[in-house]
Amino acid sequence: MKSDLERFLAQDGREDEIARVRHLIDENDVKYIYFQFVSVTGRIMGKGVPADHWERMCHSGFQLVYGSTANLFIDRNGDYIGYSPDAWELVGLPDVDTFQILPWDPKTARVFCTLFRGREEEVDPGAYLTSDCRGNLKRIHEDFERETGLHLRVGTEPEMMWLKLNGDGTPSVEGVTKPFCYHIDQFAELQPVIHRVIEYSKAMGLDMIQGDHEDAPGQLELNWQFDRAERTADRLTTYRQICKQVGREMGVFPCFMPKPFMGVSANSCHHNISLWQGDQNMFLPEGDDPRTPGKVGLNALGGILEHLDALVCVTAPTVNSYRRLWDTGFWAPVYANWGFQNRTTTVRVSAPGRFEYKATDSSVNPYLSFAALIQVMRDGLQRNLDPGPPENRNSYEVNSGQASHKIPMNLGDALNALARDEVVRSALPGEMYTVFEHYKRDEWERFCATVTEWDIKEYLDILP
Numbered sequence: 001m002k003s004d005l006e007r008f009l010a011q012d013g014r015e016d017e018i019a020r021v022r023h024l025i026d027e028n029d030v031k032y033i034y035f036q037f038v039s040v041t042g043r044i045m046g047k048g049v050p051a052d053h054w055e056r057m058c059h060s061g062f063q064l065v066y067g068s069t070a071n072l073f074i075d076r077n078g079d080y081i082g083y084s085p086d087a088w089e090l091v092g093l094p095d096v097d098t099f100q101i102l103p104w105d106p107k108t109a110r111v112f113c114t115l116f117r118g119r120e121e122e123v124d125p126g127a128y129l130t131s132d133c134r135g136n137l138k139r140i141h142e143d144f145e146r147e148t149g150l151h152l153r154v155g156t157e158p159e160m161m162w163l164k165l166n167g168d169g170t171p172s173v174e175g176v177t178k179p180f181c182y183h184i185d186q187f188a189e190l191q192p193v194i195h196r197v198i199e200y201s202k203a204m205g206l207d208m209i210q211g212d213h214e215d216a217p218g219q220l221e222l223n224w225q226f227d228r229a230e231r232t233a234d235r236l237t238t239y240r241q242i243c244k245q246v247g248r249e250m251g252v253f254p255c256f257m258p259k260p261f262m263g264v265s266a267n268s269c270h271h272n273i274s275l276w277q278g279d280q281n282m283f284l285p286e287g288d289d290p291r292t293p294g295k296v297g298l299n300a301l302g303g304i305l306e307h308l309d310a311l312v313c314v315t316a317p318t319v320n321s322y323r324r325l326w327d328t329g330f331w332a333p334v335y336a337n338w339g340f341q342n343r344t345t346t347v348r349v350s351a352p353g354r355f356e357y358k359a360t361d362s363s364v365n366p367y368l369s370f371a372a373l374i375q376v377m378r379d380g381l382q383r384n385l386d387p388g389p390p391e392n393r394n395s396y397e398v399n400s401g402q403a404s405h406k407i408p409m410n411l412g413d414a415l416n417a418l419a420r421d422e423v424v425r426s427a428l429p430g431e432m433y434t435v436f437e438h439y440k441r442d443e444w445e446r447f448c449a450t451v452t453e454w455d456i457k458e459y460l461d462i463l464p
Contacts, residue, residue, distance in 0.1 A: 003126030005116040008093060009059065017096040018058045025051045025109070028101055034110040035062055035094055038134050038237060039071050040082075040435050041317070042365035046092065046113065061093040061113075069115070069131040070435045075442035076449065082131065082435035088118040090129050098234065103203035104245050112234060114138075130430025133367040138230050140371045140427060144378055150282060150296070152374055155226030155272040156236055160243065160362055161260060162193060162218040163253040171253035175217020179264050187213040190220060193250050197222060200242045206235050215330075216264040218255075226272060229374070233366040236269075258316075258361035259323035266324035266332065267362035271315075273355050273373060275300060284353040291340045291349060301338055301355065301387035303380020303423075304347055304373070308336045308359070310421030312407050313414035314372045314428075315360035317440060319447045322410050324361055328396065333358045336405045337391040344395035346407065359407060368436070371427040379423045411444045 002010070024030070035057060036046035047062045065072065066088065070081040092113040099111040115132035117124055128135055145151045162176045177186040187194075190213070198208050201224065211222035224235060243254035259266040274283045275296055283297035293301065304311065316322065324332045333346035340349045350356040360369055379385070391398075408414035415437065418424055428436050 003116075003119075004128045005091060005093070005119065005126035008114060008116070014058075014096060018055060021096055021099045022054055024099070024101070025054060028106060030101060030109050031107040032109070033057075033099075034108065035092055035113050036110055037069075037092055037113045037115055037132065038365070038367060039069055040131070040133060040365065040368075040432075040439055041071060042237070042240075042363070042367075043071055044237065044241060045069075045071070051109070058094055058096065061091045061116075063089040063091055063118070066090050066129070066131065066431075069129070069133075070439050073439070075438065076446050081438045081442065082431065088121055090132075091116045091118060091126075100204055103200050104249070131432050131435045133365060133371075133432065134230075134233070136427075136429060136432055137233060137367040137371045140374055140429075141229055144374050148378065148381060149277050150275045150381075152229040152370065152377075153226050153274050153276055154229050154232045154366075154370055155223070156232060156366065157221055157223060157268065157270040157272070158236060158239060158362065159214055159219060159221045159265075159267040159269065161216055161255040161257075161267060162190060162220060162247075163255050163260075164218075165251060165253055171255065173260055175219065175261075176252055177213065177218050179215055179217045179219070180213065181215030181265075182212055184213075187211075187220075190218070193246060193252060194220070194222065196246045196250065197239075197242055200246065201239060204235075204238050204242065206239065214265060216261055216266070218252075219265070219267070229370040230367075233370055236366045256362040258318065258321045258363050259327065262323070262327055265330045266327065268324070268332070268358065269360050269362050269364050269366075271357040271360055271369065271373065272350065273357055274353055275377065281353040283355065290352055293349065293353075293355075296381065297353075297355070298387055299380040299383075299385055300377040301347060301380070302385025303376040303378070303383075304355075304357065305336050305338065305387050306380065306385055307376040307421055307424050308346065309408055309414070309417035310424035311372055311376055312359050313411070313418040313440070314424065314436075315357070315364055315369045316414065317365065317368075317411075318361075318363045319411050319443060321361050321363060322408075325407070325409055331358075333395075334406055334409075335391075335395050336407055337395060338387055339391040342391060342395070345391050349390075368427065372424050375423055375427040411440065412448070415440055415444060 030051045066083040067080045094111040101109045114135045115129040117127045164172045164174045180186045207225040247254040286294035331343045337345045338347040339345040348356040
């Protein structure tokens, strides 16, 4: 019986695609290629290879330690996260159709890769590596579509802040512009950066559609057209890579930290989601009320709210993510509720056929968050879950109904909720949950074991 790796190499048309890319490499004089994948935290990992070895890499792939899916970080006890040092090495093989030449360095290209267990492993040799978040999303989405006939389309709102640099080149905690929301003048001040980001984004296949200055210092949101979940995840990853390059070129720092400033809005990354059957949006209203989603949409909402506590752990994945929830007055979600055009709810029906999931921020790994949304909506559809009535009041001013259930307000509580929720954990199959839980539990414990500036100010002169 062939392994997953062998079936991947034998895909119909793959050899023709490899040859097509070779033509592009030669025609454009590409000298170097990044063979990249995405770690548990959304970092871009991989190897760089001279373009002369394109065909060899397509057939044999590269090898890298399993722990690279966890950034090859160690925990507070000195142990490698997810895998021990004696673990075998993964095999990365390029998804040839993702090959693109970098517009800022046309002698260099990049290609996303799918990860496999080593060919000589004693257990499941050549099987898909379950700590490959990008590969997991693709497989979970394919399984969902086979089962339901539906697929997830997503558009993201990737807010981030452009910060000034200190004299030594390190980032300062100071935005390039003033915190004036939607002001064209502040938008114009960042226009050179915007032009460069859009130029590179369009060259990399992002259909840029709009943007604005948000209400934190240096805060921009630039949007591109929504698409199938796995394509949107790749494009968000590409967008972050583009912003990092533009920052190097323009002498500014692209900050994707959720909450670098208190007293102003955080960097969110709202997910605008819809389930489609072919070219039909199944979230669209079915009755006379243009606001109320159809049955598929309501059941999907029911699944999201049913599993929201655990879902938040995946979509708000850092200690800093929860600063956003505690800084009141900036429309961050706090309760397990939904509503029509209600910016105080966690899920907002923002337009007929579209839900805005708001309990997510700029640090999110979209491959994990999209997979988790698929799994909780699948459960909502299977169990015919009812989301309850919409919340039409200001959620922050009421404490009855859905507004009586708060979502987790720190990473530790969210991790505990995830441990109890089999449905959300199914979006982190096999070793993915082991890696994620180890990484995030260590992050939470390191925070709890740290004396902060707040501690010093609050307690240094506590007695007598």
